Amino acid sequence: MIDIHSHILYGVDDGSESLEMSLEMLRMSEASGVSDIIATPHVNRKGIVPDWADLQERVEALQSAANEARIEIAIHLGAEIELNGATMELLKKCTASHTYCLADSRYVLIELTDQTRPSIAENMLNTLLMRGYWPILAHVERFPQLLEDPDRLLAWIRNGVLCQCNAGSFTGEFGPKVQERARTLYRNGVVHMLGSDGHRTTFRTTDMREAREELARLARKEQRQDLWHSATGNADRILWDRVCYPEMPDHWQAQKRGLLSRLFD
Numbered sequence: 144m145i146d147i148h149s150h151i152l153y154g155v156d157d158g159s160e161s162l163e164m165s166l167e168m169l170r171m172s173e174a175s176g177v178s179d180i181i182a183t184p185h186v187n188r189k190g191i192v193p194d195w196a197d198l199q200e201r202v203e204a205l206q207s208a209a210n211e212a213r214i215e216i217a218i219h220l221g222a223e224i225e226l227n228g229a230t231m232e233l234l235k236k237c238t239a240s241h242t243y244c245l246a247d248s249r250y251v252l253i254e255l256t257d258q259t260r261p262s263i264a265e266n267m268l269n270t271l272l273m274r275g276y277w278p279i280l281a282h283v284e285r286f287p288q289l290l291e292d293p294d295r296l297l298a299w300i301r302n303g304v305l306c307q308c309n310a311g312s313f314t315g316e317f318g319p320k321v322q323e324r325a326r327t328l329y330r331n332g333v334v335h336m337l338g339s340d341g342h343r344t345t346f347r348t349t350d351m352r353e354a355r356e357e358l359a360r361l362a363r364k365e366q367r368q369d370l371w372h373s374a375t376g377n378a379d380r381i382l383w384d385r386v387c388y389p390e391m392p393d394h395w396q397a398q399k400r401g402l403l404s405r406l407f408d
């Protein structure tokens with residue numbers, strides 16, 4: 144398993160607070176079956192842009208500490224970049240240095256906000272694609288405005304935008320509405336990547352064992368490919384900087400609503 148979204152670097156954002164916490168988070172990842180993890184500190188949130196060279200040094204130091212602690216996991220650097228006008232200044236053109244990209248690839252993890260208007264996001268995403276980036280939308284299930292207009296979301300995917308969901312959303316960690324949206328996205332085959340979005344060791348962790356079981360159960364119920372495996376296959380393409388061509392759904396299956404759907408789950 145490749146965890147493409149995590150806040151395991153300590154002291155850079157609202158994620159890990161210490162080296163010990165980072166190592167404990169990595170142990171949780173390892174126990175979940177994660178072989179590679181991408182550290183994605185917040186970038187451009189409240190205008191704060193961490194220095195890329197400094198983040199690279201932090202990843203190297205954490206990898207050394209993990210090796211010493213005999214934690215078998217490869218740590219890659221990335222970023223979770225909030226999408227706004229400043230992003231377009233930060234990501235002017237995708238160059239060979241792949242600054243603020245995921246694991247030295249052309250993929251960028253893009254975070255929308257509750258205030259994001261889909262029409263404005265669409266323009267920015269198209270611009271990023273034209274500049275040579277391959278955007279992945281972080282935790283799509285947290286944005287009801289995207290599921291209210293699935294045709295628009297499908298058009299984005301057709302243009303080359305990919306979707307990431309948080310593993311914990313499938314277990315209900317972020318509430319029943321987010322869980323239902325994650326299931327709807329999965330049912331429609333538009334969850335391309337998985338991440339823990341782990342911030343700490345006590346809540347919003349990097350432990351994905353429960354999610355792994357839930358995804359296997361869901362796969363049997365929906366008779367679809369297990370997301371745990373398909374997402375790993377897609378994430379592997381990030382590590383190799385290869386393009387991902389997702390399958391498109393024939394038609395959009397609307398979200399199941401209300402108590403009845405949950406009773407007969």
Ligand SMILES: [Fe+2]
Binds near residue numbers: 149150
């Ligand atoms: Fe995150």
